[in-house]
Amino acid sequence: MTVTTSPAQPAALSKRRRWTVLAVCCLSMFLVGLDTTVVNVGLPAIGRGLDVGTRSLEWTVDAYTVVLAGLLISSGALADRFGRRRVFQWGLTVFGVASLACALAPSVGALVAARAAQGIGASMLSPVALAIVVNAMPDPRERAQAIGVWGSVFGLSMAAGPVTGGALVAGLGWRSLFWINAPVIVAALVLSAVFVPESRAPKARRLDIPGQILLTVTIGMWVGVLIEGPRIGWSSPAALTAYAVAVAATAGFVRVEFRREEPLMDPRLFRGTAFSGAVLGAVAVFVALNAALLLNTLYLQHTRGFTPLAAGAATLPMAVGATVCAPWSGRLVGRVGPRPPLWVAGGFLTAGGLCLVGLDRHTSVFLLLFAYLLIGVGFGFANAPITNTAVSGLPPARAGVAGAITSTARQVGAALGIALAGGLVAGEGPAGLAHASRPGWFLVAACGVVVLLVAWAARPQAPVRDESSGTPSVARAR
Numbered sequence: 517m518t519v520t521t522s523p524a525q526p527a528a529l530s531k532r533r534r535w536t537v538l539a540v541c542c543l544s545m546f547l548v549g550l551d552t553t554v555v556n557v558g559l560p561a562i563g564r565g566l567d568v569g570t571r572s573l574e575w576t577v578d579a580y581t582v583v584l585a586g587l588l589i590s591s592g593a594l595a596d597r598f599g600r601r602r603v604f605q606w607g608l609t610v611f612g613v614a615s616l617a618c619a620l621a622p623s624v625g626a627l628v629a630a631r632a633a634q635g636i637g638a639s640m641l642s643p644v645a646l647a648i649v650v651n652a653m654p655d656p657r658e659r660a661q662a663i664g665v666w667g668s669v670f671g672l673s674m675a676a677g678p679v680t681g682g683a684l685v686a687g688l689g690w691r692s693l694f695w696i697n698a699p700v701i702v703a704a705l706v707l708s709a710v711f712v713p714e715s716r717a718p719k720a721r722r723l724d725i726p727g728q729i730l731l732t733v734t735i736g737m738w739v740g741v742l743i744e745g746p747r748i749g750w751s752s753p754a755a756l757t758a759y760a761v762a763v764a765a766t767a768g769f770v771r772v773e774f775r776r777e778e779p780l781m782d783p784r785l786f787r788g789t790a791f792s793g794a795v796l797g798a799v800a801v802f803v804a805l806n807a808a809l810l811l812n813t814l815y816l817q818h819t820r821g822f823t824p825l826a827a828g829a830a831t832l833p834m835a836v837g838a839t840v841c842a843p844w845s846g847r848l849v850g851r852v853g854p855r856p857p858l859w860v861a862g863g864f865l866t867a868g869g870l871c872l873v874g875l876d877r878h879t880s881v882f883l884l885l886f887a888y889l890l891i892g893v894g895f896g897f898a899n900a901p902i903t904n905t906a907v908s909g910l911p912p913a914r915a916g917v918a919g920a921i922t923s924t925a926r927q928v929g930a931a932l933g934i935a936l937a938g939g940l941v942a943g944e945g946p947a948g949l950a951h952a953s954r955p956g957w958f959l960v961a962a963c964g965v966v967v968l969l970v971a972w973a974a975r976p977q978a979p980v981r982d983e984s985s986g987t988p989s990v991a992r993a994r
Contacts, residue, residue, distance in 0.1 A: 529652055529713065537652045538662050540707045541645035542669040544608065547700055548638045549673030550680065551615075552581060552930055553806070554693055555631075556813045557681040557828045561690040568624045574743050574938040577810075578931045579628045582739050583635030584642075585927035586732035589780050592643040592921075593723060600648050601714045605705060607640025612701035619694035642923040646903070651715045660850035663904050665843055672842075676835040678809055682828020727780035730769035735928060737762035742935035746942050781921060793970040794906040795925045797858065800970075801898045802929030804865050804963035807937040808834075808891050811953045812884075819877055819946045833885050837892025846900040854901030855971050861901070862967030864894030869961030875950045891960065898967060 529537070555562070559573045566572075595603040614633035621627035649666065653659040684692040741758045748754045773779040786792045809831065816827040845857040868890030871883060906922040937956045944952045 546673040553677030554681040557678040579631040581931040587639035591639040595644040611637030615697035678828040682825040686825035724780035733765040797970040798925035799929040800963040800966035803933040806933030833889035834892035838896040841896030858971035861898035865964030872957040
């Protein structure tokens with residue numbers, strides 16, 4: 517069991533109110549996760565509708581995830597300062613308006629810009645909603661169960677995105693992928709106003725503008741190099757310049773963060789093995805999931821001739837595995853700690869990737885579905901222990917920033933997964949796509965091995981000092 521104590525406790529809410537707050541926050545989390553993957557299955561239709569190729573389609577996905585990853589930590593800090601419910605509602609509004617802009621986009625440039633705006637809104641939802649949940653549920657066991665539900669909803673939204681997207685594209689066209697957000701946004705705004713209490717950190721933290729700029733440049737440059745590298749040439753002057761900028765931004769970010777009293781991403785948080793492992797595990801899990809989803813979409817529609825609906829339906833085993841196993845994982849975390857679920861997650865992800873390393877044009881559909889089930893089970897077991905380990909290692913007053921760091925790791929993983937998988941198959945025709953995608957399935961398996969290593973390396977956490985109060989928050993994990 518994971519235990520966290522701190523002198524600052526949130527106001528007591530009834531059990532019914534606490535779980536209602538969780539339900540409202542999960543609704544927003546569903547939107548964020550859904551929009552990370554729902555577009556994947558619609559990429560061929562978007563490409564035909566806007567007359568663009570694979571590389572532009574990669575930006576349609578990664579414009580959202582790169583901006584989301586770059587702004588998550590600042591959004592968490594803003595929520596801790598100005599109020600979590602307030603920032604949560606700002607995020608819903610921005611996300612809703614940007615979704616309408618995506619639905620009306622006349623060109624791929626407009627769509628990419630609107631997707632980036634969606635990322636701005638989403639950055640104010642994911643870590644803020646998690647911070648709201650953490651502060652509403654001070655009991656560690658109940659919090660672990662709630663994070664299990666959270667993981668279930670998040671896993672469902674990510675894994676069910678292709679299924680939902682396939683149905684929408686088949687019935688209403690690709691623009692419906694964005695219209696569908698409007699009623700959910702309205703419902704979430706109303707429910708948050710009625711049920712979600714306001715909360716904020718006891719001490720407001722300064723915004724780290726230099727750190728924010730450098731983090732955004734760092735993420736954007738590395739992902740951009742991976743996406744554009746095959747087109748511009750890995751050793752071209754443009755690529756070499758991009759490498760130099762990316763390295764300089766990374767080094768500058770680390771240097772700035774070590775020197776600031778209130779950094780955007782406090783390097784001291786990574787001294788603990790458990791927290792660092794949770795961040796690394798989050799990156800690995802989301803690289804695996806997003807690489808698998810993109811490779812699945814392109815292979816089934818381009819090589820096997822599946823319709824968008826059929827390609828989306830093929831991921832149902834993944835969605836079922838994630839949805840069923842996430843709450844189970846949450847209960848296990850509450851009872852025996854995070855390490856056993858991480859062992860299971862790593863094993864299933866590795867096995868799922870290895871199933872498809874010999875993919876060809878005639879691979880059995882049964883084997884495809886079985887591999888997707890294994891990946892879904894691994895994904896479902898991974899989220900709760902990763903989130904619980906990261907959040908429980910920090911004081912509740914830092915919940916917004918803590919949730920933002922793990923959410924950033926997830927979205928960096930999502931962007932890298934799309935960029936790496938897209939780079940492998942960019943420019944390939946239907947005949948060669950299956951063979952070109954094989955390294956991508958090795959990548960999925962390698963990510964599973966990383967999760968196994970994270971589970972092996974996990975150790976009880978040392979106390980983490982809450983700089984805002986000067987009091988250590990004691991956390992221990994099995």
